């Protein structure tokens with residue numbers, strides 16, 4: 136069986152034609168980035184609206200820079216709902232479908248298995264080599280286990296000379312997906328064999344602007360590396376927040392000063408060692424829980440991951456205690472920032488949303504605002520809180536204001552913004568390091584302000 140393309144990064148004509156199954160928050164930006172680097176890319180989704188959007192040149196999901204890249208590369212992008220079409224016209228297929236957490240906190244593979252089964256069936260009508268790349272986050276053992284079994288059974292081929300299989304996750308954060316794809320620190324390739332890994336390495340050499348370290352290994356090592364990276368980062372976050380709480384109780388201690396000095400040690404590094412609100416979003420919390428669940432399944436102690444999780448849950452209680460300490464009787468608290476980080480409408484495991492809910496459930500009056508995540512937050516919070524239509528409108532109703540994300544929207548807030556109607560308002564700027572107490576003579580710092588939100 137012959138390979139229909141040569142591995143030559145500098146020659147656009149010989150490049151493999153790529154396809155991406157799953158056009159969601161990760162898949163759509165991936166289509167756009169590959170197309171921008173000169174690859175022909177076909178997208179597929181079971182959601183016909185996403186397919187239609189891509190064919191019409193519209194971004195199926197919100198992500199900074201995505202629409203611009205789609206506009207620029209329209210002639211290289213198409214989309215379909217037909218797996219046979221996709222497999223016939225492309226050489227490499229990336230699978231980026233959901234892997235929801237099960238009741239045991241492990242990721243489930245049913246959507247990945249469904250996708251590779253359909254790819255396998257379509258491969259029966261194709262003679263040439265095809266490479267299948269799993270990009271979804273999966274439990275260690277999945278790619279070379281049930282995913283490989285499903286692909287081989289459906290295609291009637293063995294993984295090897297005729298069929299490549301790789302595990303290749305992305306290390307991205309929503310809101311900066313395109314930048315993160317273009318400038319990765321590392322490319323992680325779990326490969327069935329050298330041929331499959333070579334093809335994938337060539338694609339990334341052509342489509343990244345940084346010179347990332349490329350780590351090639353077998354699939355189970357790559358799967359474990361992926362969740363270990365996220366778990367290590369969450370451990371750093373909870374460690375910083377543990378120090379921050381110690382500083383709350385030590386007279387004259389300042390968590391910002393301490394964590395900045397800790398980060399100067401090159402063995403530790405400055406990233407993610409800032410005290411702030413807890414981590415949230417679709418990856419960090421569940422990756423950490425899955426890592427601990429894997430340990431339990433293997434009979435390995437994962438105390439560190441479990442403690443990280445408990446410390447993170449505790450941050451919400453800390454924030455709520457601070458609000459309560461400042462909130463007058465029958466007062467109103469404004470929560471600014473309902474997405475799990477700025478520049479995204481995603482509210483999954485968002486600290487702002489969870490704080491609003493916690494306070495509302497405790498009988499507090501809560502007004503909330505977010506520039507782009509308000510609609511998604513409304514569908515989760517319902518009538519528990521009221522929603523303001525601007526930042527100032529939320530502040531004007533509140534006695535305590537909590538800024539939960541470092542959105543540019545809030546960066547311009549000044550003490551005057553908080554001092555309308557002659558009422559005293561307390562701004563707990565969780566993101567910006569300054570704690571504003573209008574009505575007093577000067578800006579005051581407080582330990583609370585040391586909880587700086589970071590991109591997660």
Ligand SMILES: NC(=O)c1ccc[n+]([C@@H]2O[C@H](COP(=O)([O-])OP(=O)(O)OC[C@H]3O[C@@H](n4cnc5c(N)ncnc54)[C@H](O)[C@@H]3O)[C@@H](O)[C@H]2O)c1
Nearest residue numbers: 157158159160161180181182231232234246249250271272
């Ligand atoms: N979003 C992130 O920040 C992020 C970061 C790293 C890894 N991941 C991982 O990437 C994977 C996808 O995440 P996402 O956020 O892009 O999900 P998403 O829900 O935004 O998008 C998934 C898309 O897959 C489609 N789909 C579902 N089943 C399908 C099937 N059988 N065939 C074709 N299409 C199908 C859905 O319609 C949807 O459009 C998950 O495993 C996730 O853990 C996500």
